[in-house]
Amino acid sequence: MIMAWQPQEEGLRQIIQLLKESQSPDTVIQRTVQQKLEELNQVTDFNNYLIFVLTKLTSEDEPTRSLSGLILKNNIKSHYENLPPTVTEFVKSECLTAVGDTSALIRATVGILITTIASRGINTWPELLPALCQMLDSADYNVCEGAFGALQKICEDSSEYLEDDRQNKPLDILIPKFLQFFKHSSPKIRSHAIGCVNQFIVQKTPSLMNHIDMFLENLFHLAVDDEAEVRKNVCRAIVMLLEVRMDRLLPHLHDIIEYMLLRTQDPDENVALEACEFWLSIADQQICKEALTPYLPRLVPILVNGMRYSEIDIILLKGDVEEDENVPDREEDIRPRFHKSRNTHGNEEDNNEEDDDDDNLGDDSSLSDWNLRKCSAAALDVLANVFKEDILPILMPILKETLSSTEWEVKESGILALGAIAEGCMNGMIPHLNELIPYMINHLSDKKALVRAIICWTLSRYCHWVVSQPHELYLKSMMHELLKRILDSNKRVQEAACSAFATLEEEATTELVPYLGFILETLVFAFSKYQHKNLLILYDAIGTLADSVGHNLNKPEYINLLMPPLIQKWNALKDEDKDLFPLLECLSSVATALQSGFMPYAEPVFKRCISLVEQTLNQNMANSQSPDQFDAPDKDFMIVALDLLSGLAEGLTTFIESLINGSNTLQLLYQCMQDPLAEVRQSSFALLGDLTKACFQHVHPCIADFMPILAQNLNPDHISVCNNATWAIGEIAVKLGTEMQPYVPIILNQLVITMNRTNTPKTLLENTAITIGRLGYVCPQDVAPLLQQFVRMWCTSLRNIRDNDEKDSAFRGMCQMISLNPGGVVQDFIFFCDAIASWINPKDDLKDMFYKILHGFKNQVGEENWTRFTDQFPQQLKERLSTAYGI
Numbered sequence: 087m088i089m090a091w092q093p094q095e096e097g098l099r100q101i102i103q104l105l106k107e108s109q110s111p112d113t114v115i116q117r118t119v120q121q122k123l124e125e126l127n128q129v130t131d132f133n134n135y136l137i138f139v140l141t142k143l144t145s146e147d148e149p150t151r152s153l154s155g156l157i158l159k160n161n162i163k164s165h166y167e168n169l170p171p172t173v174t175e176f177v178k179s180e181c182l183t184a185v186g187d188t189s190a191l192i193r194a195t196v197g198i199l200i201t202t203i204a205s206r207g208i209n210t211w212p213e214l215l216p217a218l219c220q221m222l223d224s225a226d227y228n229v230c231e232g233a234f235g236a237l238q239k240i241c242e243d244s245s246e247y248l249e250d251d252r253q254n255k256p257l258d259i260l261i262p263k264f265l266q267f268f269k270h271s272s273p274k275i276r277s278h279a280i281g282c283v284n285q286f287i288v289q290k291t292p293s294l295m296n297h298i299d300m301f302l303e304n305l306f307h308l309a310v311d312d313e314a315e316v317r318k319n320v321c322r323a324i325v326m327l328l329e330v331r332m333d334r335l336l337p338h339l340h341d342i343i344e345y346m347l348l349r350t351q352d353p354d355e356n357v358a359l360e361a362c363e364f365w366l367s368i369a370d371q372q373i374c375k376e377a378l379t380p381y382l383p384r385l386v387p388i389l390v391n392g393m394r395y396s397e398i399d400i401i402l403l404k405g406d407v408e409e410d411e412n413v414p415d416r417e418e419d420i421r422p423r424f425h426k427s428r429n430t431h432g433n434e435e436d437n438n439e440e441d442d443d444d445d446n447l448g449d450d451s452s453l454s455d456w457n458l459r460k461c462s463a464a465a466l467d468v469l470a471n472v473f474k475e476d477i478l479p480i481l482m483p484i485l486k487e488t489l490s491s492t493e494w495e496v497k498e499s500g501i502l503a504l505g506a507i508a509e510g511c512m513n514g515m516i517p518h519l520n521e522l523i524p525y526m527i528n529h530l531s532d533k534k535a536l537v538r539a540i541i542c543w544t545l546s547r548y549c550h551w552v553v554s555q556p557h558e559l560y561l562k563s564m565m566h567e568l569l570k571r572i573l574d575s576n577k578r579v580q581e582a583a584c585s586a587f588a589t590l591e592e593e594a595t596t597e598l599v600p601y602l603g604f605i606l607e608t609l610v611f612a613f614s615k616y617q618h619k620n621l622l623i624l625y626d627a628i629g630t631l632a633d634s635v636g637h638n639l640n641k642p643e644y645i646n647l648l649m650p651p652l653i654q655k656w657n658a659l660k661d662e663d664k665d666l667f668p669l670l671e672c673l674s675s676v677a678t679a680l681q682s683g684f685m686p687y688a689e690p691v692f693k694r695c696i697s698l699v700e701q702t703l704n705q706n707m708a709n710s711q712s713p714d715q716f717d718a719p720d721k722d723f724m725i726v727a728l729d730l731l732s733g734l735a736e737g738l739t740t741f742i743e744s745l746i747n748g749s750n751t752l753q754l755l756y757q758c759m760q761d762p763l764a765e766v767r768q769s770s771f772a773l774l775g776d777l778t779k780a781c782f783q784h785v786h787p788c789i790a791d792f793m794p795i796l797a798q799n800l801n802p803d804h805i806s807v808c809n810n811a812t813w814a815i816g817e818i819a820v821k822l823g824t825e826m827q828p829y830v831p832i833i834l835n836q837l838v839i840t841m842n843r844t845n846t847p848k849t850l851l852e853n854t855a856i857t858i859g860r861l862g863y864v865c866p867q868d869v870a871p872l873l874q875q876f877v878r879m880w881c882t883s884l885r886n887i888r889d890n891d892e893k894d895s896a897f898r899g900m901c902q903m904i905s906l907n908p909g910g911v912v913q914d915f916i917f918f919c920d921a922i923a924s925w926i927n928p929k930d931d932l933k934d935m936f937y938k939i940l941h942g943f944k945n946q947v948g949e950e951n952w953t954r955f956t957d958q959f960p961q962q963l964k965e966r967l968s969t970a971y972g973i
Contacts, residue, residue, distance in 0.1 A: 098143075101126075101135045105150045105157075123157065130170060133158055137177045140195060141184035148191045155195035159202045166206050178203065182217050185236060186229030193232040201239035208240070208247050215240075215256050219263060227272065234267070234278035241285040249291050257286065257293035265297060268304035273313030280308070280319035287326040298334055302327075306338070309345055314354035321349055321360035328367045336373075343381055350388050350462075355396065359458045362392060365465035369472050382473070386480045389469075390488065392462030393499040393506075395536065399459065400495075408535050409575040415619045459499075463506045470510025478514045481507065489525065494534045501526070501537070505544030512551070519551060523560050530567040535576035542571055542579065546586035549593040557597070565590065565601060569608040572627075577620060580612070584623045588630040595634045602635060606647045613651040621655075622668045628652075629672035632679035639676070640683040649687055652676065656691070661698060661723070670695075670726040674733030681737045692734060692745045698727040699754050721763055728758060728769035735776035743781040751777075752788050759795045764807050767799060771810035778817040789818065793829045800836040802846055809850045812837065816857035820895055823864050830861060830868040837861075841876045841883075851883040859884075859896025866902035873903050873910025881917035885924040894932060897925075901935040908943075915943060916958065923966040933970070940973050 104126075108119040126132045139146065139154035158177070162169070181203070184196045200214070208214060218240075221233035237260075241248065248257050260282070267279035283301065286294045294301065308320050324342060327335055335342060342364075349361035365385070368374050378385065395405065404410070470477055481503070488500025504522065508515070515522075526541045545552075545564060552560045568590065571583035591598060598605065609631070612624050628648070632639055639648075652673060659666050673691060677684045705719035731751070735742050746752075755777075758770040774792065778785050785792075799811040815833060819826045840846055840854045858876060862869040880900070887893055904911050904918070911918055922936045944952045956964060956973075967973050 098135060098138070101132075101139065101154075102143075102146065102150070105139070105153050108153065109149070130173065133161055133169065133173050134176055136161070137180045137199075140192065140199075141180045141187070148189050151189075152191050152195045155192075155199055159199050162199070162202050162206070166203075174203070178211060178214075182214075185218070185221060185232040186224065186226055187232065188228055193228065193235060196232065197236040197239050200236045201243050204240050205243050208244055215260070219259065222263060222267070231272070231274055231278070234275055234282070238278050238281045241282045245285050245289070245291075249286070249289060249293075255293065257291060261286070261291075261293045261297055262300075265300055265304055268308055273311070273316055276308065276311065277313060277315040277319055280305070280316065280323060284319060284323050284326065287323060288330060290330050295331075298331065302334060302338070306341075314352070314357050317349065317352065317354070318357045318360045321346070321357060321364065325360065325363045325367050328364065328371065332371060332373070339373075339377055343377065347381065347384055347388060350392065355458050358392065359456070359461055362389075362458060362461040362465055365389070366461065366468055369465070369468040374472050378469070379473075379476075382469075382477060383480050385469075386466070386477065387484055389462045389466045390481075390484050390499060390503050392458050393466070393502050394495050395459060395498065396457075399457065400536075403536065403578070405536050407576075408533070410577050411575045411580070411615060411617070413577070413617070415577075415617045417618075459502075463502055466503060467506040467510065470507040472510070474510055475514030477507070478511055481511075482518070494532075494537055498534070498537050498540050501529075501540045501544050505540070505547045508544070508547035515548075516551065519548065520559075523548065523552060523564070527560070527563050527567050530571055535574075535579050538571060538574065538576070538579045539582040542568065542582035542586040546589040549586075549590045553590070553593045553597060561594070561597070562601075565598075565605075569605065572608055572612055573615060577617060580616065580620045581623055584612075584620065584627045588627045591627070591630045591634040596636070596638060598631070599635055599638045602638065602644060603647075605631065606644055610647050610651055613655075618665075622665065625668040625672040629668075629675035632672075632675040636679050637681055639679045640681050642683075645680060645683050648676070653687060653690075656694075661694075661701065664720075664722075666698075667722060667726050670730045674726075674730040677730070677733040677737040679737065681739070682741055684734070684737055685741055688734060688738060688741070688745060691730065692742075692749075695727040695731050695734075696749060696751060696754065699724050699758065700750075702727075703754065703757055721761070721766055724758065725765050725769045728766070728773050732769070732773045732776045735773065735780045739780050742777075743784070746777070746781055746784045752784060756788065756791060756795075759792065759799075764804050768804075768806045768810050771796070771799065771807065771814045775810065775814035775817045778814065778821055782821040785818070786821075789822065789825075789829075793818075794832065797829075797832040797836065800833065800840065802840045802843055802850060805847055805850055808840065809853055812840075812850070812853045812857050816853070816860040816892070819857070819860045819864050826861065827865045827868060830865050834858070834861065834869060834872065838872060838876050841879045848883070851879070852887055855880045855883045856892045856896040859899035860892075861899065862903040863895050863899030866899065866906050869899070870903040870907040870910065873907050874913070877911050878914040878917050881914065881921035885921045889926050889928070894929065897921075897928075898932060898935065901932075901939060904939055908946075916955075919959070919967060920963055923963050923970075937971050940967070940971050944973060 104119055104122055107115055108123075110116065110119075136154045136158040140151050140158065143151060162177075166174075177199075181196050181200050184192065185200075187193050187196065204211060204214060218233045218237050221229050222237075224230050224233070248260070264279045264282045267275055270276050270279065283294065305320055305323055308316055311317050311320070324335070324346070346361050346364045350358055350365070352358040352361065368378065371377075395403070400406070485500050485504060488496050488503070491497045491500070504526075523545070526545050530538055530541050530545075532538050532541070545568070552564055555561065565587075568583050568587050571579055572587060574580050574583060609624065609628055613621070616624055639645075652669070655669055656673070659669065677688070677691070702719045702721060702724035705716065706721070708716040709718045734745075738745075755770055755774060758766055759774070761767055761770070774785070774796075793815075796811045796815050799807050802808050837854050837858050840850065841858065846854075858869065858880060877900075884893060884896060900918075919940070922940070925933075925936075928936065947955070956967075959967075
């Protein structure tokens with residue numbers, strides 16, 4: 087018999103000493119320990135010692151033993167492939183002997199170790215599942231519980247392996263086994279058993295679906311379990327089953343809804359939260375309206391009730407602290423910022439992708455954990471979208487009562503509810519808004535900061551309606567009060583007011599022009615008042631204002647107010663500070679809006695952007711050549727800088743020429759256009775298009791290098807990259823004229839493929855159509871032969887866009903192609919007629935081209951055929967063509 091591995095006394099003593107030291111709060115000691123641990127990793131036996139301390143050294147205290155296991159887990163994660171087989175086999179066998187340790191902490195640690203090894207491939211440990219499965223039947227509670235704990239972690243981490251048919255179907259044995267334990271006397275084991283099975287619901291694992299009836303029966307048996315963790319897992323199972331096996335739940339739906347109404351009010355908030363998810367899920371089901379209508383009178387009050395801040399929320403939110411504007415922010419409270427790319431370029435009318443900022447349900451971002459309050463508000467929001475006005479007879483009396491409550495928490499929850507239903511119930515709310523909007527505007531000065539904050543959010547949900555009313559009624563007073571709140575002494579209120587004001591800016595756009603001076607004074611004053619986190623939101627509000635009022639911002643008095651604090655921040659920030667992202671985004675919008683008014687600030691901004699791009703490219707090159715020595719750069723710095731350069735080119739137009747002159751902008755752009763990261767290419771092509779419009783003389787010499795790269799990026803799977811590359815090609819074509827001819831062959835086919843693909847997004851279709859039209863404008867003889875392949879889609883995608891220069895040049899191209907290849911349009915001529923009719927005001931010479939084509943076709947086919955053809959037209963189209971072109 088071979089003796090099992092045994093530690094040496096001295097080695098064991100050293101390791102115990104190390105483990106003790108590593109629990110020291112002293113960072114110097116911790117660093118030394120870390121170093122020693124790294125050295126010990128070179129010693130073959132080190133991991134044997136660690137598992138020995140965890141599983142055998144019962145004389146030591148539990149935290150030290152557990153720590154030994156956690157260090158071993160990290161070693162396995164990092165060095166598993168390099169461990170000698172003797173060590174891994176020893177660790178595996180020791181784990182299996184210690185699964186049932188008398189200490190819950192040690193059992194849990196062993197479970198984590200087992201899962202870590204299993205995640206490297208359960209197939210390399212064939213005895214694991216049979217051993218754990220056997221332990222479930224042990225009379226010793228600790229063994230059964232320890233085995234279940236390990237199995238639940240394996241089910242969570244390695245479900246794909248367990249479901250794999252090639253692995254002799256372990257789940258066929260495990261699932262029935264787990265189901266038996268739903269009725270176990272120990273709540274912990276019941277909870278583990280459901281936890282294990284729940285991992286396989288969403289994938290509709292066959293082994294579970296074959297036992298679905300037994301699963302449901304046992305699940306319902308546990309519905310009224312005394313143990314909160316069990317009830318939570320029951321609720322979670324039902325919510326998942328709702329999405330994948332509605333057919334099985336239907337016969338029990340009445341009882342399930344009754345049960346969920348009860349559980350949504352469970353005294354344990356974790357259970358109530360799981361149950362509340364049910365209402366979010368059922369709202370997605372076709373049956374929702376029919377199933378929930380009878381229950382709405384009971385459900386709606388429960389949800390509104392769930393929207394109150396709990397005591398723990400108020401403590402976490404420091405809800406009793408009213409004035410904290412002078413308290414510096416902790417860095418960990420500031421969410422990481424990700425740069426939002428400027429809109430994809432080209433025809434941008436329909437390019438405002440839905441903004442998800444509304445979905446934070448008026449809640450505090452630093453308390454970003456999902457909780458019962460947020461879930462209840464989200465549920466009311468989705469149900470309002472399902473039931474629309476039908477929910478209001480139940481909700482309005484509740485709102486009336488909560489809004490007039492003297493308890494601030496109750497009143498606050500009513501205001502949150504009012505915001506949650508804004509989208510779904512807007513039409514039904516209109517009769518009540520002349521009372522509710524003034525109520526909220528008045529309460530913006532409530533003495534409770536959390537009430538002021540929620541009112542800001544709720545008002546933002548009704549901005550659209552407020553802006554559509556005469557200004558004197560609500561807009562002016564709402565704007566004044568929100569601006570006061572931007573300068574509130576509470577940081578949470580400042581944040582909510584800034585976000586709400588940005589929403590108001592988007593809705594009101596140029597309606598705000600009369601109040602610009604007052605708005606800017608307030609926003610600029612906030613600069614001196616705000617701590618770090620809210621400054622970032624303030625940049626966003628200023629950028630949105632610039633986007634919304636555009637060139638109206640270009641007045642000396644506004645520029646003198648706004649630019650000094652922005653430039654001061656710009657100068658204070660280091661090149662590697664991520665706060666540059668929101669500031670650069672803001673400046674990009676401001677530069678575009680101010681146009682020539684930005685000139686005095688343009689040079690230092692331009693130079694720094696070029697420097698940021700250059701630094702990032704250099705860091706990237708250093709990293710790719712010596713990855714051990716140099717870290718990879720954060721390319722967001724480069725992306726944001728390119729976007730700001732785009733803003734400068736768009737705003738300054740020809741004035742940017744003097745900045746580009748003598749700089750290496752185009753060489754840098756050439757490198758950026760070939761970056762593997764899609765976002766870098768997207769921003770590069772946008773800048774190329776803007777520079778083409780603003781100062782083509784600098785772009786012209788580089789066309790032969792740029793064009794093949796643009797052609798390679800016409801892949802519609804990368805929508806934004808493809809969109810910007812397509813748009814840039816169109817801009818270049820208009821400037822190059824007939825010189826574009828050599829490049830048509832490498833571009834045209836791919837554009838035609840994009841045109842004819844199913845599911846191409848609207849904006850990309852429009853930009854592709856415009857670029858094809860522009861190519862036809864400058865090189866008609868090269869594009870006209872393909873007319874038949876794209877003309878129908880071309881006409882249908884451009885009939886919906888407003889008259890503008892891009893549409894003008896595209897239609898001129900189409901007319902030239904038709905005159906060269908009239909046969910290419912014959913079959914789809916009705917679509918061309920419809921596209922012509924979409925023009926409100928074509929320029930005279932373009933209108934003349936349309937006239938000639940229409941009458942040319944009419945003469946060609948003869949009066950009788952023409953009449954038969956136009957009889958197919960919708961009446962409106964007939965009338966438009968008759969009025970405009972006498973046809």
